Amino acid sequence: xxxxxxxxxxxxxxxxxxxxxxxxxxxxxxxxxxxxxxxxxxxxxxxxxxxxxxxxxxxxxxxxxxxxxxxxxxxxxxxxxxxxxxxxxxxxxxxxxxxxxxxxxxxxxxxxxxxxxxxxxxxxxxxxxxxxxxxxxxxxxxxxxxxxxxxxxxxxxxxxxxxxxxxxxxxxxxxxxxxxxxxxxxxxxxxxxxxxxxxxxxxxxxxxxx
Numbered sequence: 001x002x003x004x005x006x007x008x009x010x011x012x013x014x015x016x017x018x019x020x021x022x023x024x025x026x027x028x029x030x031x032x033x034x035x036x037x038x039x040x041x042x043x044x045x046x047x048x049x050x051x052x053x054x055x056x057x058x059x060x061x062x063x064x065x066x067x068x069x070x071x072x073x074x075x076x077x078x079x080x081x082x083x084x085x086x087x088x089x090x091x092x093x094x095x096x097x098x099x100x101x102x103x104x105x106x107x108x109x110x111x112x113x114x115x116x117x118x119x120x121x122x123x124x125x126x127x128x129x130x131x132x133x134x135x136x137x138x139x140x141x142x143x144x145x146x147x148x149x150x151x152x153x154x155x156x157x158x159x160x161x162x163x164x165x166x167x168x169x170x171x172x173x174x175x176x177x178x179x180x181x182x183x184x185x186x187x188x189x190x191x192x193x194x195x196x197x198x199x200x201x202x203x204x205x206x207x208x209x210x
Contacts, residue, residue, distance in 0.1 A: 015039070015084040024066075024077040024085065031068040034093040037061050040083025041145075043160060044075040044117070055163040057117035058156075060144040067114050068094065081155045125166055128207050133165050134175040136205040138185065142195055151192040179204075 015038050018024060024035055027046055035042075037059050044057040044065070056075055059065050066073055068090045088096075120140055127133045145152040162169045179185045184201050186194045195201055203209035 015086055018079040018083050018085060020079055020082050022079045024079065025073050027073055027076045029073050031066060031071060031073055031090055033066065033087045033089055034064055034068070035066045035077065036086045036088065037063045037065065038084040038086060041080040041155065042077050042083060042085075043080050044077055046075045053163065055160050057121055058141075058144075058164070059114075059117060063113055063117070064093075065114055067111055069111070080160065121164060127205060130165070130167050130171050131175050131178060132205055132207045133167070134161075134172060135179070135184075135201050137161065137165060138179075138193070138195065139198075139201060139205055151188070151194050154187075154191050154193050 018040075024042065025033070039061055042059045042063075042065065043055055044059070046054050046056055048054055058080065059077070065077055124133050124136045124140070127136050141154070142152055145154070147153075158169045158172050162172045165172065176185070176187065179201075180187055182200070184195070184197045184204070186196055200209060
C-alpha cells in the first residue's frame with residue numbers, strides 16, 4: 001500500500017477541500033477519477049428502485065474510493081464532514097497499481113479496503129436485533145474515527161446511522177440511550193462517544209448480552 005501511495009503522491013499531492021454534504025461523484029458517472037480521502041469522512045449513497053435513499057458505506061482517511069471496478073460509479077459519494085481529498089486519474093491509478101503489483105502483489109489492499117466497507121455493512125445487518133447492530137457499528141466506527149481526550153468524534157447524523165443500519169432514527173436514539181444507561185458507552189456530547197466497556201459491547205454485538 002505504501003508503494004502505491006508513494007507512486008500516486010509523486011503525481012499529485014495537492015489536497016482538495018469538500019464541505020459537509022458536498023457530492024464528490026454521482027452513481028452512474030464514468031469512473032474517470034479515483035478519490036483518496038486524506039481527512040474527514042465520506043459516505044456511499046444509492047437510491048433504491050422505490051426512490052429510497054440508502055447509506056451503503058462510510059469511508060475514512062487512507063481509503064481510495066470510486067475504484068474502476070466497472071466503467072461507471074456503482075454509488076454516489078458525499079462528504080459527511082468537511083474533508084480533504086485527492087483526485088487521481090483512473091489511468092494513472094491503474095498504472096501505479098500495475099507498477100506496484102510488479103514489486104509487491106499485496107498492494108491490492110486498496111481494492112480490498114473499498115470492498116470491505118460494503119462487506120462490513122452486510123455483517124452488521126446480519127446481527128439479530130437493533131441493539132446488536134448498533135453495538136457492532138460503534139465497534140467498527142471506533143477503529144476508524146480519530147480520538148481526542150479519549151472520545152471518538154461521532155459527526156454522523158442519526159438519520160445516516162439509521163439508514164446504514166436499516167432502522168429508524170428513533171430506534172438509533174433509543175439504542176444509544178440504552179447503551180449509556182448500561183454505562184457501556186459515554187456520550188458527554190451528542191457528537192462524541194467513548195466505549196467504556198469494550199468487552200460488554202462485543203457481547204452485545206454478538207447477541208450474547210441483552
